[in-house]
Amino acid sequence: MTHRVAVIGAGLAGLSCARVLRRAGAYVEIFEQERVIGGRVGTARIGVVPFDHGAQYITARSERFKSYIEELAATGYAARWNARAGSGEGGAGQMLPWYVGTPGMGSIARPLAESVRINTGCRVHTIKRLEKGWHLWFEDQTSAGPFTQVAVAVPAPEARLLLGRLDELAEPLARVRMSPCWALMVRIDERVLPEQDVFSDMSQVVRWVSRNNSKPGRAGRGETIVVHASPVWSRETEDADPEAVAEELWGEVSHVLGLPPIRPAQMVAHLWRHGLVDTHLGETYLFSREHQVGVAGDWCLGRLGEHAFDSGALLGKAMNEAIK
Ligand SMILES: Cc1cc2nc3c(=O)[nH]c(=O)nc-3n(C[C@H](O)[C@H](O)[C@H](O)COP(=O)(O)OP(=O)(O)OC[C@H]3O[C@@H](n4cnc5c(N)ncnc54)[C@H](O)[C@@H]3O)c2cc1C
Known part of the structure; x- marks a missing residue:
């Protein structure tokens, strides 16, 4: 039965x-x-605009997962992301290919x-x-x-x-120990980020910035950006108001990347309460x-x-x- x-x-x-x-x-x-x-591993929408607010890309080491990802790539559900990255970061020259879901x-x-x-x-x-x-x-x-x-x-x-x-x-x-992680989704009408598509470990506050629209299948006008805060800062601010978190994180990104003072068209912060594993x-x-x-x-x-x-x-x- x-x-x-x-x-x-x-x-x-x-x-x-x-x-x-x-x-x-x-x-x-x-x-x-x-x-x-x-x-x-999700895609959130602000209005009609999609953002990968959790996992940014997928790697595959085990034969089991590799064969699943290959299946996805062959059927159009996933594609390689050759992100332009700084020295030491993944992207085109990384050891393992980075895959992303398509269209999200x-x-x-x-x-x-x-x-x-x-x-x-x-x-x-x-x-x-x-x-x-x-x-x-x-x-x-x-x-x-x-x-x-x-x-x-x-x-x-x-x-x-x-x-x-x-x-x-x-x-x-x-x-097992898990940490919170704030994810910030930002839409800007112009292209503002410097040449790279990903930036990591930039300050005590910001752990990751990526140009979401540089991933395959996500082209569009302007720029969609995903920011992840550091685990320490996320824990300190986990009960804070998401709007205040969004303002502070964007201020920090603008500062460390030296961006011109631009007001994003849209900006939403999401807290992954048990986002990242510290001790497995x-x-x-x-x-x-x-x-x-x-x-x-x-x-x-x-x-x-x-x-x-x-x-x-x-x-x-x-x-x-x-x-x-
Ligand atoms: C900000 C961030 C960035 C990341 N970046 C990467 C990356 O670049 N590459 C990578 O490989 N991994 C990344 N990860 C990790 C990756 O997302 C996770 O390892 C993976 O998605 C975990 O899958 P899971 O099924 O174990 O847990 P989850 O994806 O958390 O799934 C658990 C599910 O259970 C549901 N749930 C919880 N409690 C209940 C309940 N009581 N009743 C019913 N449903 C419930 C939740 O809503 C959720 O859908 C990232 C994670 C975060 C948060």
């Missing part, structure tokens, strides 16, 4: 886990708190969602195993279940909350055979999209083997 699996979180980890389970014959349902899928980073995640039922706008606040299987409760007090297995594919601090008393899974997660778990995933619940995410293996993908895929494989 087809077994029912719930996956919490529609980022790269949750989606790659779901794909492996679905291909092995399980009925898979994903529950995602946001209205869109992709998590930190969200396209890296979207093809994984095929044949899987996705429920968006569903923030899970409790999971519990009852007599017939796992049940999930949402913030609006509705629930879903029973499921034979559950995969929790959310940032480690959120996973700890959901796993509660399941100490064998919750305790190791205490080792050092294991590919965690799975309890006894309870039939597992956890995956970038924070298991590292801090990159490729780590999330591999962690999710290998959790899916382990869950599938545990049900045979």
